[in-house]
Amino acid sequence: MAEPVEAQEALPAGEEGTREGVGEERREKRPPHPPHQAVLFLPGVLREGLFHAERLPRGVPVALGGKALKDPQGEAGEGVFALWPRTDEGGRILSLQVASRLREPYEGPQAVVQGVLLYADRERLVLLILPKGGEGFKVGLKRARGFAARLEPKKAYRVEGRLGGPYLLAERAWPLGKYLQAKKEGQPLPPPIQGRENPYLEPREGRPKEGAEGGGEGEARKGEGAREEAKARREPPPRPKEAPKGKGPGGKPLPRRDPVRVWRAPEEPPDPAPRTWAGPRPWARGR
Numbered sequence: 228m229a230e231p232v233e234a235q236e237a238l239p240a241g242e243e244g245t246r247e248g249v250g251e252e253r254r255e256k257r258p259p260h261p262p263h264q265a266v267l268f269l270p271g272v273l274r275e276g277l278f279h280a281e282r283l284p285r286g287v288p289v290a291l292g293g294k295a296l297k298d299p300q301g302e303a304g305e306g307v308f309a310l311w312p313r314t315d316e317g318g319r320i321l322s323l324q325v326a327s328r329l330r331e332p333y334e335g336p337q338a339v340v341q342g343v344l345l346y347a348d349r350e351r352l353v354l355l356i357l358p359k360g361g362e363g364f365k366v367g368l369k370r371a372r373g374f375a376a377r378l379e380p381k382k383a384y385r386v387e388g389r390l391g392g393p394y395l396l397a398e399r400a401w402p403l404g405k406y407l408q409a410k411k412e413g414q415p416l417p418p419p420i421q422g423r424e425n426p427y428l429e430p431r432e433g434r435p436k437e438g439a440e441g442g443g444e445g446e447a448r449k450g451e452g453a454r455e456e457a458k459a460r461r462e463p464p465p466r467p468k469e470a471p472k473g474k475g476p477g478g479k480p481l482p483r484r485d486p487v488r489v490w491r492a493p494e495e496p497p498d499p500a501p502r503t504w505a506g507p508r509p510w511a512r513g514r
Contacts, residue, residue: 268335269310280308290325344384345380
């Protein structure tokens with residue numbers, strides 16, 4: 228189903244009053260970009276200006292914003308509500324604003340964040356949200372278990388996930404431009420970035436793109452060079468030529484060596500009277 232209007236334009240409360248005056252100047256200076264948003268969808272009840280939800284994190288302040296602030300009686304009731312979260316860079320929710328109650332059944336993702344990726348590591352993602360009016364702000368998401376794919380900073384992404392305790396959890400992502408283009412043309416969604424796989428990563432520096440001109444020749448040259456290098460490593464170095472007998476390297480005669488006499492002690496003759504058990508030991512010769 229198509230996303231509700233509340234999910235397409237997410238503006239933090241408190242900025243709507245200033246967007247008419249100051250916002251017009253910023254719209255002229257700021258280049259057009261895909262719509263940014265940070266929305267959390269939770270089932271709950273809004274009565275007498277107070278919002279209640281079973282999955283609402285404890286201790287998180289909740290205020291009214293958007294349509295719920297302008298017309299609290301018109302948005303009151305029970306159903307799925309669109310909320311604007313504010314988080315720290317680790318993904319912990321700091322505050323929530325109830326924006327509106329959805330009029331149609333909603334079966335989409337629980338959390339949607341669209342913005343420019345500022346930082347990504349194994350534990351968290353930090354995106355910059357630039358709404359159509361007002362100041363930009365950061366939203367952090369904690370990576371869900373199993374979502375370890377590498378994302379590229381300074382690129383716009385759509386991140387979908389859910390609420391896990393007091394944290395926003397990121398489960399999958401798309402390049403924002405490709406996602407919106409498929410939605411606009413009514414085409415099937417491109418494959419998501421999930422698990423450890425990111426099919427949209429560009430080749431690193433020094434590696435030619437597949438199908439690029441000259442890429443085949445470059446790969447062939449690299450392959451030939453690698454084979455020659457491996458062959459050189461396998462072949463043993465050439466042995467030096469053996470010199471003729473009596474001559475040194477280059478055919479030069481060896482230097483003459485004088486014989487050296489080695490003194491050796493004279494060997495003692497065997498004992499003429501070997502020792503026997505019957506008689507006494509004979510005296511050594513010379514005593």
